[in-house]
Each structure stands twice: as structure tokens, then as C-alpha cells.
Amino acid sequence: MTITPETLIAAAQSSKAWPFQEAQRLAKRMPKGKPGGVLFETGYGPSGLPHIGTFQEVLRTTLVRRAYEALTGGAPTRLVAFSDDMDGLRKVPDNVPNRDMLAQHLGKPLSRIPDPFEKFESFAAHNNAMLRDFLDRFGFEYEFVSSSECYNGGKFDTALKGVLSNFQAILDIMLPTLGEERRQTYSPVMPVSPTTGAVLQVPIEVVDAEAGLIRFTDEDGAIVEQSALGGMAKCQWKVDWAMRWVALGVDYEMYGKDLTDSGIQSGKIARVLGGHKPEGLIYELFLDGEGEKISKSKGNGLSIEDWLQYGSEESLGYYIFANPRSAKQLHGGVIPKAVDDYWQFRAALPGQELDKQLGNPVWHLLRANESHAGANAPGSGDTLPVPFSLLLNLVGVLGVGATREAVWSYLGNYVTNADPAAHPALDALVDKALAYNRDFVAPTLAKRAPSGGEVGALQALDAALADADPAISAEDLQTIVYEIGKQPEFGFDNLRNWFKALYETLLGSEQGPRMGSFIALYGIAPTRALIAEALAKA
Incomplete structure (x- = not known):
């Protein structure tokens, strides 16, 4: 099947796959893109190490990015992985060395705190390096942008002046959302103390917005008048998010359900600053096996490393691909099905019509990583010989x-x-x-003894296998198993109960494979040995 850019665009315009639905909304805002490329962004807080949430956000954003490129016939795009490393350290993480040293730097920007691992010039530099290694490991194409570099290097100065010029309007947005106590100390801009270097949660007075001059009370009680520019201040979270959208020109950013309110307030602030809220998707959060929200501090749920120990990278991408607006349980029990489902979709892809391909998760996943050779023409290596x-x-x-x-x-x-x-x-x-x-x-696993009609059925299966041609196919073996289960003298109400008995007596599990395939894989003689072992317990 020959796919031209024109046929791909036409199919993309009507596709119901969620990355294309997102791309279609974005294309309505900017159908022909923009100079320098449409900007997609993902955010990361470097106070901790990269985790599965980091992976899913970059992956899903990349899926939308590639869908937009297909939809627009190759309009240029960029993906920025933004690190908020100007944020002040609020608490000492549990999983780092030299915790006492870090405790002495609480409140300071992460980029101005020594690296507890003693490998980089700062704690932020260490975690940023891990983030980049993490993203590179999965082959993502992105540009890394540091909050500290933007503040310190003056890239945010113009937008920061805009915050100071619209100080009261931003307060009018934020103060009604805060409790009474928080209102007393809230300021859209947080100065950096000239004496301690900490990011201060204190009210400020705008002295000269255009010059970036502010006045505030330092930690020692002194009245300080200083510039907010050049890294001497940073914005509060929701203001910072909005300012970043405007300063960088972000067109698309997705975020979790827990940031829904932040997204609303930041969108209002972005409009005050003369910009707009990016297009984006609000995704549901991961849950553990008990349906509880996954927490890094609790350690419930699976990590990236856990998943990749038991399943493939592609299966993780497949599991994350499915409807991002639905909560997903993340525990070991979901891995085997995700692996097999990925390969089923991959095997189906080459023979599908284009509209079905665009709804196939594998079509999107193969394009998320540009290092996949021949990703646009799947064919060889698209089947797994054994599920x-x-x-x-x-x-x-x-x-x-x-x-x-x-x-x-x-x-x-x-x-x-x-x-x-x-x-x-x-x-x-x-x-x-x-x-x-x-x-x-x-x-x-716990194999039980067969009982009642199960004994005769297993004896019949053993006899049938003894007479079977050694080269018999898995399908013919499956037919033998079926026919035995249908015989009324064994008393199975339905074939499901027969297979359940096979799984519990031979494999020690309530669920199992197609028995014909299992016997073909394990071998007739070893299967008969399993049956003999089960009958010996009867």
C-alpha cells in the first residue's frame, strides 16, 4: 500500500485516535504552524529523580507532536523539556546522600545548592543530567531548557517585567483562590535574599516595573530594594508556568488531573501577560493495584526500572498509549497482557488500511522514537513467534x-x-x-489434585497424546483437548470448566494458555509427565 502525504493528511483529519484528536485541535489554532516551529513542552521538577510520570508525559506529548506533523504535511515542530531548577528546595529527599549538607541549603534554588552526589556543580545539574540521560535512553528528540539559565541569563526578563507591570491584575486572579493566612504572604514574584540566597515567600512592592525594581523585607528584617531581573527573583508556581508559556511561546502542553486548577489560573495569568494558554490534554493519574494514587513517597506502584525488568519498553509505551483520560492501574499484573497486546497490534499493522493504521497504537509508538529504522514501513520483525x-x-x-x-x-x-x-x-x-x-x-502457584470426572478426562487426554503423531500441530492438539472436554461422561457443564481444571491441576493457576499451543511448546512427553504427576495425587 502506497501512502502519499496527501492520503496521510486526509486520513489524519478524520482519525479518532486521541493523538490525532489533540493534533486536530492544535491545527485549528495554527493550521500552517509558525516560524521556528510549533512548540510542545513538558515540565519537570528536578528536586527528585526522573520517574514513570516523566516518561509518560514526554511520550504522550511526542505522540501528539508526530500526529500534528502528519496532519499538517510536515509542519516544523520543537519539543522542549523544561526543568524548573530555579525552584527553592522545600525538603531534603530521602534517597540522596549528604542529607545534613542539603538541610543547610533549604529554601535556596536547586541550581545554587551543592550536589549531594558530589558529581556536578549543583543538585539541579545532577538531576538535570539524569533527566537528559533518561530521555536519551528512550530516544526522544527534544531540547533541554533550564529555568535557572532562563532567569539568570535574562531570557525571562521581558516576561518578568510584564508580571511586575500587571502585578495587581495577577493578584486579583490569585488571591481569591488562597486561604486567609496564605494571602498575607503571597506575592506573584519571590525575591532571592541577597544575604542568605534563599527564595523568599514575602510580599513585595513594585518600585519600577520597567526597570524590574522591587522592594521587600529580607529575612533579617532589613528593607531591601533590588532588581528582580537576572536571577534575583523567580515567580510563584502558577505565575511561573504562565510566564514560561508566554516567554517561550509554548503552543501545547499536557498535564495531570491534579494540576487542573493550576492550569485554569495559569491560563488566566497568561492572558493578562498578553499571551494565551497552550492547547493541551489533562490526563488521569496512575493507580496502584488497590486503586490508590501512586505516590513516590509511599513507593506503591511500579517504577520504570520495575517494568523494564519484567516487560519490554514497547509494552510500556503501549500501556501508556491507551486513553490517557482514564486512570490506569500500574502493577505487575498488567505487564504480560500489555506485552502480548503490543505484539498483536504490531502484527496487524502492515495489513491494515491507512485509517486503521492511524488508530493502531503501534503506528504512533514507532514514530515516537525517530531512531527506529524503517519506522514508516513496518514489515519484518513484526510478529512474536510465542506469546x-x-x-x-x-x-x-x-x-x-x-x-x-x-x-x-x-x-x-x-x-x-x-x-x-x-x-x-x-x-x-x-x-x-x-x-x-x-x-x-x-x-x-499451587497445583491441586484432580477430582470426579476430571480424573477420567485427564486419563483420556493422556491416552490421546500417547497415540498422537509427534509432528501434530498445535491446532490439532487443541481439537483433541476440546473433544475430550465435550464428552458427557466427564461431567463438564462447559469447556471453560474443563480448561480451568487443566490449568489448576497441571499448571497450578486459575488461568492459562491455549492448551494445544502449550502442549506443542512444552512437548507431548513432558505434558504426559505433568498429567501423570496430577493423576498420582487423585
């Missing part, structure tokens, strides 16, 4: 002592040219299946 769920069943039967060599020896029953080098994607998943089985599956 991850089936691989997990094999590893589960082999037990926690299984090795990757043992797994590959069984894969030879099912996979043509069962060489890890010939199937790199499957080979990578073998290690992840071994880890997943060790940490999630093995502790829960």
Missing part, C-alpha cells in the same frame, strides 16, 4: 530454577530456527519471563 503469556506458562512449569538455555530448548518444539540470534525480541522476553515468574508467578 509472552505462553512463554510465562512454559517457564512456570519449568520452575524457578529454569535457565534461558532450558527455555530455548523447549522453544525448539514450537519455533522454526529456534536460535536466540534469529529471534532477538523473543530472546529478550525469555529473560523477562524468568524474572516475572520468579517474582510474581512462582509464589502463587
Whole structure:
């Protein structure tokens, strides 16, 4: 199927996939883009280390960016990863060394605090380097922008003068949203103390907006008159967000549901400053297995490192892709299905009509990382010879002592040219299946003894396998299993109960794979040994 820019644009204009829905809204505002490129932004607070929230926000924003490029026939775009490293350190993180040293710098901008890891010139520089390494690891295309560099280098000076010129109008927006106590100390602009270097939460008086001159009471009680420009002040969060939109010319930024109110107030402030609120999507937050909001301090939920230990990078992208306006549980139990679903969508992609391709998550994910060779023409390497769920069943039967060599020896029953080098994607998943089985599956497995008609059914299955051709296909094996379950003398009300009995007696789990596929993968003789082991308990 030949896809021209014209056919792609036409399909993109009517696509219901959420990245295209976002791109369509953005294109209504700027159908032909703008000089220098339409600017997409993601924000990051470097008081902590990059995490799965950082990944999902950059990924989702990139998906919209690529959709916009397709929709507009290649209008230029940019993505800025913005670090708010001018923010004052509010508390000492638990997961860093030299905590006593950091405690001495509370309130100071993160970019003016020594690095507790003793590797960089500041704490912010350390965390910014980690952020960039993190984004580079996943192949994102972005420009890194530092809040401190913008403030210190004067890039925000013009916008900051705008804040001072519209000081009262901004107060009129913000004060009604604050409690009585907070109103007493609130100021849209926070000065940096000339004596301690801390970012101060004190009222200020605008002396000369155009000159950037302000007056305030320092921590020692002295009245100070100084410039707010050149890094001698920073804006409060919601004002800072709005000023950044205006100063950088941000056209699109998404954010979490917990920042909904911030987005409303910042949008109003942006209009006061002569700009506008960017287009954007408000996404739902991740939940843990109990449905509770994931918290870095609680440590509930999965980290990026956890997911990549048990599942692939592509499966994480696939899981995050689905409707961002719906909350998602993030725990180990969702990984196997995400892996298999990704590969099902990937296998379907080459044969789909263009409109279906644009609704396929894999179409978007392959374009999120520009380093994917041939991303515009998926074809080779688009199938996984063994589903991850089936691989997990094999590893589960082999037990926690299984090795990757043992797994590959069984894969030879099912996979043509069962060489890890010939199937790199499957080979990578073998290690992840071994880890997943060790940490999630093995502790829960408990094979029960067969009872009642289950005994006769297992005996019949064993006899049928004894007579089967060693080269029998997985489909024919599945038919044998079906036919035994249908026989009335065994008393199964439906085939579901028969398969449930197979899973619980042979595999030790309430759920399992297509038994024909499992038998073909595991082998007829080893499967008969499982049956004999189960019958010995009856």
C-alpha cells in the first residue's frame, strides 16, 4: 500500500485516535504552524529523580507532536523539556546522600545548592543530567531548557517585567483562590535574599516595573530594594508556568488531573501577560493495584526500572498509549497482557488500511522514537513467534530454577530456527519471563489434585497424546483437548470448566494458555509427565 502525504493528511483529519484528536485541535489554532516551529513542552521538577510520570508525559506529548506533523504535511515542530531548577528546595529527599549538607541549603534554588552526589556543580545539574540521560535512553528528540539559565541569563526578563507591570491584575486572579493566612504572604514574584540566597515567600512592592525594581523585607528584617531581573527573583508556581508559556511561546502542553486548577489560573495569568494558554490534554493519574494514587513517597506502584525488568519498553509505551483520560492501574499484573497486546497490534499493522493504521497504537509508538529504522514501513520483525503469556506458562512449569538455555530448548518444539540470534525480541522476553515468574508467578502457584470426572478426562487426554503423531500441530492438539472436554461422561457443564481444571491441576493457576499451543511448546512427553504427576495425587 502506497501512502502519499496527501492520503496521510486526509486520513489524519478524520482519525479518532486521541493523538490525532489533540493534533486536530492544535491545527485549528495554527493550521500552517509558525516560524521556528510549533512548540510542545513538558515540565519537570528536578528536586527528585526522573520517574514513570516523566516518561509518560514526554511520550504522550511526542505522540501528539508526530500526529500534528502528519496532519499538517510536515509542519516544523520543537519539543522542549523544561526543568524548573530555579525552584527553592522545600525538603531534603530521602534517597540522596549528604542529607545534613542539603538541610543547610533549604529554601535556596536547586541550581545554587551543592550536589549531594558530589558529581556536578549543583543538585539541579545532577538531576538535570539524569533527566537528559533518561530521555536519551528512550530516544526522544527534544531540547533541554533550564529555568535557572532562563532567569539568570535574562531570557525571562521581558516576561518578568510584564508580571511586575500587571502585578495587581495577577493578584486579583490569585488571591481569591488562597486561604486567609496564605494571602498575607503571597506575592506573584519571590525575591532571592541577597544575604542568605534563599527564595523568599514575602510580599513585595513594585518600585519600577520597567526597570524590574522591587522592594521587600529580607529575612533579617532589613528593607531591601533590588532588581528582580537576572536571577534575583523567580515567580510563584502558577505565575511561573504562565510566564514560561508566554516567554517561550509554548503552543501545547499536557498535564495531570491534579494540576487542573493550576492550569485554569495559569491560563488566566497568561492572558493578562498578553499571551494565551497552550492547547493541551489533562490526563488521569496512575493507580496502584488497590486503586490508590501512586505516590513516590509511599513507593506503591511500579517504577520504570520495575517494568523494564519484567516487560519490554514497547509494552510500556503501549500501556501508556491507551486513553490517557482514564486512570490506569500500574502493577505487575498488567505487564504480560500489555506485552502480548503490543505484539498483536504490531502484527496487524502492515495489513491494515491507512485509517486503521492511524488508530493502531503501534503506528504512533514507532514514530515516537525517530531512531527506529524503517519506522514508516513496518514489515519484518513484526510478529512474536510465542506469546509472552505462553512463554510465562512454559517457564512456570519449568520452575524457578529454569535457565534461558532450558527455555530455548523447549522453544525448539514450537519455533522454526529456534536460535536466540534469529529471534532477538523473543530472546529478550525469555529473560523477562524468568524474572516475572520468579517474582510474581512462582509464589502463587499451587497445583491441586484432580477430582470426579476430571480424573477420567485427564486419563483420556493422556491416552490421546500417547497415540498422537509427534509432528501434530498445535491446532490439532487443541481439537483433541476440546473433544475430550465435550464428552458427557466427564461431567463438564462447559469447556471453560474443563480448561480451568487443566490449568489448576497441571499448571497450578486459575488461568492459562491455549492448551494445544502449550502442549506443542512444552512437548507431548513432558505434558504426559505433568498429567501423570496430577493423576498420582487423585
